[in-house]
Amino acid sequence: MNTQAISDKEHKIRSRIISTLLVIGYCCLIMPIYAQSPKPVKTQARVDSDAVENLFFSALREKTVENNTQAADLFSKILTIDPANDASLYELANIKKQQNKFAEAQPLLEKAVAIKPDNEWYWSSLAEVYEKNNDIGKLENVFGQLIRLNPTRADYYFDKANAYFLGNKFDEALKVYDQLEQITGPSDDLILNRQKIYLKQGKVDKAAAGLEQMIVASPGQVKYYLLLAEIYVSNNAGDKAFKVLEKAKTVDPNNALVHLALADIYRERKDIDASFKELQSAFTNPDLSIDQKVRIVMGYFPKFNEPNVRSGALSSALELSRIIINIHPNEAKAYALYGDVLVQDEKYNEAKTAYERSIALNGQIYETREQLVRIELSNNDMDGVIRDGEVALSFFPNQGWMNYYVGTAWLQKKDYKKALSYLKNTTSLEFQDKELLSLSYSQLGDCYHAMQNNKSSDESYDKSLSYNPDNRYTLNNYAYYLSIRGEQLDKAAQMAKHANELEANNASFEDTYAWILFKQKNYKEAKAWMERALTDGKNKSAVQAEHYGDILFYLGDTDAAVQNWKKAKGYGANSPALDRKINEKKYSE
Incomplete structure (x- = not known):
């Protein structure tokens, strides 16, 4: 429920303490009997008590070594002997919870709290079960009981109010917050939780009033201005939000969050220049996390596909990316982002430099390495693809695309054995990406053809077309x-x-x-x-010129055929067959 709720670790420790105390309790119950009679008569009740004690110790031992199956069996045996054994009910329920069997845990804990209604940990465990089972209506009573047992614990009040909130009992939730305020006094958590209710009720003025009071009490706390502005923005009161943020700006002119909020308002008003200036102010603040800055720049990317706004969006994204690099010069993601924007602007050489800088700062990001190799491939820099691609594969050997890029580069360099090795890796690593599989088998077809293995070449091409006809x-x-x-x-x-x-x-x-x-x-x-x-x-193609001459010859235009064969030779073709065609003025294979 609330962030102040008992942690799992604390819960486990407390449950073990309770278990130990309960065992001590069993021993205390038995000891007076020994004192009164050295040779006690073993009645049926005494036998049952001994059995329960032994089983309980055994169950705890199994639980300690995390043998939960055996521990659960032993706790269950105890309950067949002593159905009202609340400690065993509690322990067995906790095992069920660890197994995510919350429906089975619920009746065990309900019985435990019925037997021992003043045990705080039983109620706390039951609250968790009700929450997991989405039995929200029963939570109100549980947290009421927990408040009864521990009336100064704030998180129980928050949890009870939240249970009311989930059940749309808003007035009851507000009363719980009033009770808590009598104990703890005003707090940010109380204000925020009340706001949530007021906004759900449509009472925007009441939600704002609490924050306005906090601003009066603490005029130097910018967070209250931001929260108040957010309420106004969320309820289509942008003008009020703007006034609040302008006041916040006078309190802390360098606050990045204030500038970001103002940027949003200006953007809603279609004042793009003013919005961008506020973004620039926010980005120059080193206290604003680089991750938030990166997310903002990434928001420009969908606009790159819109012709009417592409130019402006690119210009803004480039400028903000440069600011990020200036403010965070040792962050690999800053250069990677800049490279991505430069790629969108088709400035590939500059992007390559940015990616190389990013990799130098952090070589463990695969996507950056892939972007670098993609650029080298598009620039026909096969040596660069092989060099950087093989380094990338030393870190990320199971990346299908990288194996494909390196294989393609070796194919272009006519080292067909190496090309086959990488391309086969791709097809063995990838099973889902049909585009990559089609491309890889196509390249394998080219390799096998160059190696004069027509059977394997045809099989590879057929495989390529099976993935993409x-x-x-x-x-x-x-x-x-x-x-x-x-x-x-x-x-x-x-x-x-x-x-x-x-x-x-x-x-x-x-x-x-x-x-x-x-x-x-x-x-x-x-x-x-x-x-x-x-x-x-x-381009002047020798192959096309020669083919055209061949066609013209069979159409009976020998002169034109010879003329095109000569063109082919002039374009660089050089073969005995072509020479025979020219010299003999007839087609020759």
Whole structure:
């Protein structure tokens, strides 16, 4: 219930003390009998008493070594002999509670308090059970009993009032707070709890009045101004909140929380410049935690996708991120955040520097290392990907994406064995991320193709498409390699066509489809697609020029064919087959 309630550790210690005292009590009851008669007659009652005593000691021993199952059995046996043994009821109930069997604990504790109504710990344990069982209505009586037993303990009053509050008995809760105030005097907790009730009742003025009194009594305490402003803001009284915060600002001009609250009000008023100035003032205060500052900046990220506000949001986020770095220069998360914002602003080189600084301060944050490697991959810095990626994997070996990045880099460097190693790691580590699995199997297909292992290559491409049938790069590469081998041309044509449907105006995809059509001897349509590729291609492609020449030759335009073969050679193509085409003026495999 209340934060002032008995802790679990304290509860366990007290329960053991009670258990020990109860055992001592049993011994005291037995001792006079020995004193009166050295050779007592063992009546049935005496046998039962001995049995209970022995069982209780045994149960406590089992409980001490945390053998709760055996302890519970022994306490249960005691209760078959002595159903009114309140200590065993209590101990057994506590074991049930540890096992989260609160419904079974409840009748045990209810019986215990009926037998010993003045035992405070029994009632306290029962309160916990009622709370866990959501039997809120019974809590009122429990805390009433606890107050009866310990009338100066403040947390019992708070708990009783809270039970009334949960039951929507607001006036009764307020009366309990009045009783407590007679004992402890006014306090922040009382004010806040009364406010909660007043606001629930819609009595905003009463809720505010208590805080206004506290401000009069302690005008230098800014927290009261902030609480009062929060009440006004929550009840659409922004103007009143603004006046309160302006007063707070005169009391403590550097208070970061006041500046943040004012920033919120200005933002509601659409005064973006004033709001940002208040944020700047708050961020320059080192007492405001970096985590809170980071959360505020992260709040800008959704706005980066809104064209109308993207520029302003980025500018604000960058400025606030720089302030965080200046105020918290030794915090890794400050540089990581700055890097994230720079990435959103497409300033990748600056972001890379920020991430490197963050990693130097704290290398145990995987996300920062991944961001660094992503930038290196996008910059085609394969050496950087391998260097930083392998370091990252030395700390985080089970990260699928990082294995994929490093494998991709080795593939680009044509070290296919190393590429296979990392890409296979990815597929063995990841089971849920279909995007990553599709990409990894696609890269495995490329590796196996380069190693002339066509069977494994085809299997990998098929696996890639099983995870993502729309992986356009898999569709294109798989189709192209099948066409080169002259195998499954219908399947290749279907995949190539689908790749072009997924991404129009891609010269490489168009060239693949044209070449498959050529292999199928559909020269007219092949010519149309190849001309698309030549139009959409940004670079002079030797492969496309040579393919175009091949198509033109079979369409009967030998001169144009030779001209394009020569272009291909001029663009850098160099093969015996191409030389034969030019020299013999005819197509050659």
